[in-house]
Amino acid sequence: MNITRENIDALNAVVTVAIDKTDYQEKVEKVLTDYRKQANIPGFRKGHVPMGMVKKQYGKAVLVDEVNKLLQENLNKFLVEEKIDLLGNPLPKEQDDFNWDAEDFSFEFELGLAPEFDIDLKNKKAITQYNIVADDETINNQIENIRKQYGKISPAEEVTTETEITGVFKSVEKGIENTTTFSLDKIKGKRNSDKFLGAKVGDVLNLKTKNLFNEDHDLMSFLKVSHEDAQGLEIEVSFEITEVNTRELAEMNQEFFDKLFGPNAVSSEEELKDRLKEDAAKQFAQQADQRLLNDVTEYLVENTKFDLPQAFLEKWLRVAGENPLTEEEAKEEYQKAEKGLRYQLIEGKLLKDNDIQVQFEDLKAYAKDMVKAQMAQFGQTNPTDEELNGIVARVLSNQEEVKRLQEQLVSQKLLAFYKENVNLKVKELNYEAFVKEVYS
Structure with a gap:
């Protein structure tokens, strides 16, 4: 041979x-x-x-x-x-x-x-690394929302500036049908709010999505559409009112604190604020890190230049799946997959060139921390090592779960690498300002 x-x-x-x-x-x-x-x-x-x-x-x-x-x-x-x-x-x-x-x-x-290429991590224009702070306004708003959530609900006759409105947004054109609850302060402009004021259960309002909400991200949340679909969305939607309620704020007492965090974990408003700040800091850090990871990924894909064997890959895509594709279908599939393929090659080279590896012990420790965090959410704050090791063993016996955890751990290691090696500028702001800057 x-x-x-x-x-x-x-x-x-x-x-x-x-x-x-x-x-x-x-x-x-x-x-x-x-x-x-x-x-x-x-x-x-x-x-x-x-x-x-x-x-x-x-x-x-x-x-x-x-x-x-x-x-x-x-x-x-x-x-x-x-x-x-x-x-x-x-x-x-x-x-x-x-x-x-x-x-x-x-x-x-x-x-x-696979092409040969170099990766330049010394970007001239610094990438923004957000530091989202939980300021007093954010924490006070969160406390008010929690007090509303645990407060007493009473049906109301009609919509006022003090009521909560529950209903269903629909659009046949865009396949939208989502039930949501909001207050009138979310609605932008007198013309829109006047459509709601005085409305009753069973009424159907016809609304235009452009400038409907004060915050752009509310359009994503209340209509359940993606960030991409929400950008510049100008359609007419119907909103059928199913509930109108007033909500009396829950009292800030020990019973309220115990409902939130368990018996005697928090015993004053100041302790509540400290706890919420701590929790918010962790959540905000995760969101800021994800944004940084996305921005660095985008930078690397846009600025790392190399050619791909496009004709070969289109030909391979025609026969690679269970059902053969036409030439046109293969071209479309390649266009969809090209950006992801480019980043896979870039990521693989970064991992190899910088000896970034995920060892089994890393994976085991990561899974253990994840299990502990999940158990803490259900009040199990002191599990034994035997309990933890048993659950971790079951988690790691699932190949799909192992793959998912490996991907998360690789992202964490790459994020730490980027923070050390990419030109970054730190920008501190509160959560509301972060959402406006990133998603508007």
């Missing part, structure tokens, strides 16, 4: 696998001998069927099977030994004159090669 590689260009190559009779003959003869021992053919005793008849009936199928096994095994071995960094899988080239009746065979495979 002889395997050779011919580079077409920096991103494409052809591998030729030449197989002669001596490579497969012994294996084929062995399989046919075994077939002869087991064959049940009328007129012949088992194990005494003439070999010529066995070869006539099974010879071609066995030959094809054994040659294909030999081909795949040695092609894969060659690719590993030569350390060829592939995109997609090898594609067999069509050979119109191929003849299975020959004794020697030659197979050709097209390869799409």
Whole structure:
């Protein structure tokens, strides 16, 4: 057997696998001998069927099977030994004159090669690293919302500036149907709020999404649409009112504190504010980190230039899935996948060049912290090591869960790497200002 590689260009190559009779003959003869021992053919005793008849009936199928096994095994071995960094899988080239009746065979495979490139982490324009602070206004608003949540609800006759409105936003055009609750202070402008004032349960209001809410992110939340769909959304929606309620704020007493955090965990308004600030800081840090990760990813994809074997990848996409694609469908699929593929290559190079690895012990510790946090949410603040280790073992026995945790851990390690190596500027602001700046 002889395997050779011919580079077409920096991103494409052809591998030729030449197989002669001596490579497969012994294996084929062995399989046919075994077939002869087991064959049940009328007129012949088992194990005494003439070999010529066995070869006539099974010879071609066995030959094809054994040659294909030999081909795949040695092609894969060659690719590993030569350390060829592939995109997609090898594609067999069509050979119109191929003849299975020959004794020697030659197979050709097209390869799409991963590009070589450099990554510049010294960006001239600094990327913003947000530091979201829980200021007094944010904490006071949160306390008021919690007091509303735990307060006494009473039905109201009609919508006023003091009531909560529950209803269903609908748009057949955009496939929107979402039940939500909000107060009138969320609505932007007198013209819009006047449509709500005095309305009763069962009324249906026709509203325009443009400038409907004071905050753009409320459009995403109340209509349940993505950030992309919310941008510049100008459609008419209906809103059917299903409830109108007034809500009396819950009293700030020990019973209220206990409902929030358990018996005697918090015993004063000041302690409540300190606890909420602590929780908010953790939540805000996660959101700020995710934004930084997204922004650095966007920067790397936009500023790391390299070519891809597009024609090969489109051809590979046509045959890679369960259902073959047309040329046009493959082009569309490639356009959707290109950005993700570029970042996969960039991320892989960053991990390799900077020796960023996820060891099993890292994964185990990460899973343990995750389980402890989840248990704490349900009041189990002091689980034993035996309990934790048992749950972690079950989590890590699920391959899908392991993959998800690995991806999260890789993101964490990359985030720490970016904070050390990318040109960043820290911007401190409260949560409301963060949402306006990032999502408006």
